[in-house]
Structure formats: structure tokens, C-alpha cells
Amino acid sequence: MTATALIYDGTFEGLLCAAFEVYAFKLQGVKLHAGNCYSSAFFEDVISVITDEKRASRVLKGLRERLSPMGIQRLYTAHLAGIAGEDHNLLGYIRHVFDSAVNIEEDYGNKYVVRVSELVRMMRREKHRMEAFVRFQQLGDGTYYAAVEPDFNVLPLLIRHFKSRYADQKWIIYDIKRKYGLYYDLHDTQFIEMDFADANMPGNVIAAFSEEEGIYQQLWKCYFHSVNIASRKNTRLHVRHIPKRYWKHLTEKI
Template sequence: MAAYVFDGTMTGLLSCVFRAFQFKEFDVQILTHDHVQTGLFDVVVVVESNDEHGQRVWQGLKQKVSANGLRNFYYTFLSEQVNAFQHLFNFSVYAFQSQRPIDRDYGHVDVLGISQWAKQVGREKHRMEAFVRFKKCQDGLFLSLVRPDFNVLPLIERHFKSRYQDQKWLIYDEKRQYGIYYDLSQVHQVHMNPHAIDEHIETGFSQSFSIELDDEEVLYDQLWKDYFNSVNIQARKNLKLHIQYVPKRYWRYMNEKII
């Protein structure tokens, strides 16, 4: 069996699909550079990202797959999982070789796999939109550091731009070391050291990262915690049900959970 190794980008993955049809190689293992293990495959091919090839494959998928199917394809790609990349490759081959729509052919392992991955990524998107909390810095920037399971920043950009149009904000993904920054006009993708986002990041504890907060932010933090404690009914506390709706991994974003 051959293995195609790509750079982890959407263009790279689509370039793998292009090469598969170019050389009629469909029984292929899809890997990223971080997951290559020598000696396990007969042939290992490093597939370079090619914009023209990627665009041709994507335009072809648009003709073969519905809008919802393309959405699921993109969501699945954002999972960043090698198993998901394999499903996407196989799904593409199946779509191009089939003479009928395949979006709802859940009896096919790769159609089902993409649907399942898309649901997981979509769930993470909604939770980030619900649980992300901002902290006001001394320079007026509203900042939140996050660590989602999947690469959902491209998916939550529209939500936060629409909801917080009157303030500058930055949501930074610590795990992937990039963020989305809104400057009151447009949203930009930024890359930087999360421990040196600006000179205001120095001391103090908030959302599990060091930052110098605006004086009013510290007050609002405490007011919110006091309010949460005052309305909380200890006798009706159901930790198991609470964790079901608000998993512990999201508590780090919530003021009332930070001790």
C-alpha cells in the first residue's frame, strides 16, 4: 500500500485527491508529516500543495456534493485528525467515481465518518460560542485565550464579529498558536507568542493565563462571582448534570468557575 504525505492544509489534501486520479492510485493511506512512520508502506509519496490542483478538485466537489456536504467536508477537515483526513480522501474518490449523489449514503463508511466528525466539530463550535469569556486589558483590548479540541476559530469568527462590533477583541488559540483579532472594522488572523501578546501581559491570574487586567475588569469579575454564588442553591446542586451540560474542560473560560 502507498502512503500520501501532505502538509496538513486543505490545498494539500485536495492535491492528494488530484494525484490519486492522475496516477489511478486509490488504495492510499493519507498522512501528515507528523504521522509518517517509515517501513510501514511500500511507497511513501510526499504530495506538495498545488493551488491549481486543489482548486480543480474543490470545483469538482461542488458539482458532485451538496452545500451541506461541502460544509461537512470543511468541518471534518478542521478536526485535524488523521482518521478524518482519510475519510475526506476516500469520500472524494467515492464522490467522483459515483454517478449519483452520495451525501446521504450513510451505509458508506466514509460518508458516515464525515457526518460524525462534522457533528463533533459543530458541537465544539457552539460550545466555544457559548463559553468563551473576554477579559478587558489596560489598553482596552478584550482578550480570551482558548484551547479548543478542534480548529474552530474560522467557524466562530462571524458570531463574535456580529455580537461584539463596538470593541476590539482577540481570541487566541494557545494550542495552535494563532488567533482572530477584530479591529472595529475587520477580523484578521494573527500569529504571535501567547505570552507576549502585548506589553500588558505581565502579572495577575485570569482564565489560566497571566495578564494585567483593567481595574474595572477585576471589580466586574468579583461582582459576577458574588452574583453567581448568591443565586446558586446549594441544596439543589447536581454536579453530574452540571458537568453534562458544561464539561469541566470549559470551566477555565468561566469567571464563576475560577477560584
Template sequence: MVMVLYDGSFEGWLTAVFEIYEYKLADVQFAQEHACNLSMFHSRHTVQTNAAKARRVWQSLVQRNSIDAANAVYHTFLSEQQGIDAVLLRYMQHAFKQQKPVETDYSHPSVITVIQTDRKVRREKHRMEAFIRFQLTGDGLYYAIAEPDYNVLPLISRHFEQRYADQRWVIYDGRRKYGIYYDLKQVSTVQMQFSQQVQASAIQQAYDENEQLYQQLWQRYFSSVNIKARKNTRLHLQHMPRRYWRYLPEKMPEGR
């Protein structure tokens, strides 16, 4: 058994796939370097992320299948499900072995997993694009907190960059402790480590003086368009699951 250690990034994983073929590694397991616990029965292969190797694997997948298939692999990786890197390796091995595209080969277990997981991640992406609510801080920065089920911040950055191109903003993933920041020129990744208690108090103190008024107006607007006679709780929860309510101003008590 060979334990393949990589840095946890998608580029690092693509590099690992390249080196599995390069060094003819068999019977492999993946582990991220910071969370590795080797047993005495494992040998180790440490991967140094290499952009050129990663690009070759990506381009090969696109050429043999399609850009949609390659994107599905990327989305599946972002799901962060346990053991998904090994599932994706089997998908890649299957794809490289066949003489035709495998993205619709529903007889192969790894293909089915990728199709299903890709669909879930894309659904979460669209929900984040719909449910992100920015709040204005005193220094003119628009700030939003989210806790998506999957690591979709890399997938939503383009949407918000295009939609809010004239303002500085940051979207923080409270579950993964990092964010994406737009400085009016480009989007970059930022790391922020603090507890939820500190997070809540610090952001509240930094709000623009008019922010609470804006939130109250938004809450009243939401209440005014919500016709009680047509209330359908089941349908509402289907489109806006309760787990997203925590950071939605319209779901917070008025006057908060």
C-alpha cells in the same frame, strides 16, 4: 506506497486530492511536511497548495452532493483526528464515483465517520460560542483563551465578528498556539508562542484596572441566580463540561 506531503491546511489537502487524481496516484498515505518520517518503502509526492485546484475539488463536491456535505468534510478535517485525511479521501472517492449524493449513504464507513465527526465538531463550535469569556486589557483589547477539543476557531470567527463588531478582540487557542484577531475591520489569524506561565502573568499585568471588579460582579451574579435547591450537578456538567471551566470567570474563586 506513495506518501503525499502537504502543508496541513484544508486548502492544501484539497490540492492533494486534486493531484491524486491528476497524477493517478494509488495506495497513498498523507503526511504533513513538518511531521513527515519517510521509510525506505515510500515514494514521495510533495503538494504545493494551489487555490485554483482546491476550488475545483470543493466545487465538484458541492455540485455532486450539497454545500452541507462539503461543509461536513471541512468540519471533519478540522477535527484533526489521526488518519482523518485518509478517511476523507475515501469519502471523496466514493462521492465522485457515484451518480447520486452520498451524504446519507449510511452503508459506507467513511460516510458514517464524516457524519459522526461533523456532529462532534459542530457541537464543540456551539460550546465555544457559549463559553468564550473576554477580559479587557489596559489598551482596550478584549482577550479570551480557549482550548477546544477540535480546531474550531475558523468556525466561530463570524459569530464573534457579528456579535462584537464595535470592539477589538482576540481569541487564543492555547492548545494550537494561534489566535483570531478582529481589528474593527476584519478577522485575521495571528501566531503567538509562549508558555502558560508567561501567558498567565503577562495577561494579568495587562488587564484593565476595572477588569477584576467586573469579574467579581459576574461571579456574584452567577451565584445569585444559582438556586441551590434546584441544583442538578449531572445536568450542569452535561451542558458545561468541567474541561471548559478553566477560563470561565464564574468558575474561578471569587476575589482571584
């Protein structure tokens, strides 16, 4: 039996097509990898998965018959995380879905189900953190801007929350790590990319903020210090709730 390495383009459709390939060619001992930087071992077959919409939608249809809408959403979320080396587990999950006669969403004895559940939890947590840790700064034109660096790619999951909450203000949430952002223009949200080449000069950045911005940042810092009870100091708990990597974008911790 030869091992087969499947290479796909990293998209969700691509993942579904990889599953298609496994069943169409009855592949054995498959390892799935995303992207083109994979260097193959000497004795294995390498197949590049071609992302094809028809195949993807056939697999999706099959998944819909065997999973609840929530189950598909969870699989999509786990994939969105984009964590290196997890592609194989996602494929394993899809195979487990198709190989079982019943809905396996709650089969917590299965390692793929457990892993997907963990990935979803990691994503949810990061999404929740972003809902908490986004700090908008008001720009001169009234738009509220926030820069974030989430551990995983959670921006698409944030749209609904921020759109329904800040319906009457324009806002931008920009993922510095992944170099794209969300922009809400009072009607719709869209994905944007920005060129920071000359915007990053310190002078330009400060001039871009509204007059009130500095005052409210100052007031927020004051508030943050006033509500602390010194005799209950518990740094470990503090850091557990707000890990240090998030501090640089938190107004009150700068």
C-alpha cells in the same frame, strides 16, 4: 498489489491534490497521512503530494458539481478539525463522491459519510462551546481579551459569530494550544500571533486589566452562585455540560 502511502502537507488544498493523485495514477490501496513525521512501512511506496493550486481547483470544481455548497463546507469543516488519523476518511469521502453517480451527502449507510458527519458534529459542538465559554476580560485600553483552549481548531469558524455580535468593541480571542488568535479592530478580523515571553509575569497581567474588570468578574461570580438551587444539586449533569477541562478559563469556575 502494493500499498501506497500518500503524504501531504495537511492543508485542504493538499487534501484535494491527494485526491487528484489517486485518480491520475489510478492508485490502489492508498493510505493518506498528513505531515512529515510519518515513518513508512518497509514494503510500501511512499509518494509526497505536491500541493498545486491548479490541481486543487480542478478537484474542487468536480466536488462542486457533485455536492451542495453546504456539503463542501462540511468537508472543509471536517478537515479543519485536524484530528490525527482522519485524513484517510476524508480521502475516502472524496472518492465516494467521485465514484457515485448521484449526490451522496445523505448516504448515511456509507461509513465515510457517517464519519464526516460525526467529525462535523464534533466541530460544531466545539464551535458552539467556544461561543458559550469565551470569557472576555477588559484590558486597560478597552480591548476585550479571551484565552481559549478548544479541543479542535475552531477559531476560523468563530469569526462570523463574534464579529456580528461584538461589532462595537475591539476583541481578541487567543487559542493558547495552537498559538494564534483572532483580532477584531472594529472593522475587520485578522489572525494574529503574540509573544507572551514577558507579558506572562503576574504583575503585568493584572496591571493590564481595566479598573472595572475586577468588579464585574466578582459580580458575575456572585450571580453564578445565587442562581444555584442547592436542593436540586446534580454534579454529574453539571460536569457533563461543562467538562472540567474548560473550567480554567471560565470566570465563574476559577
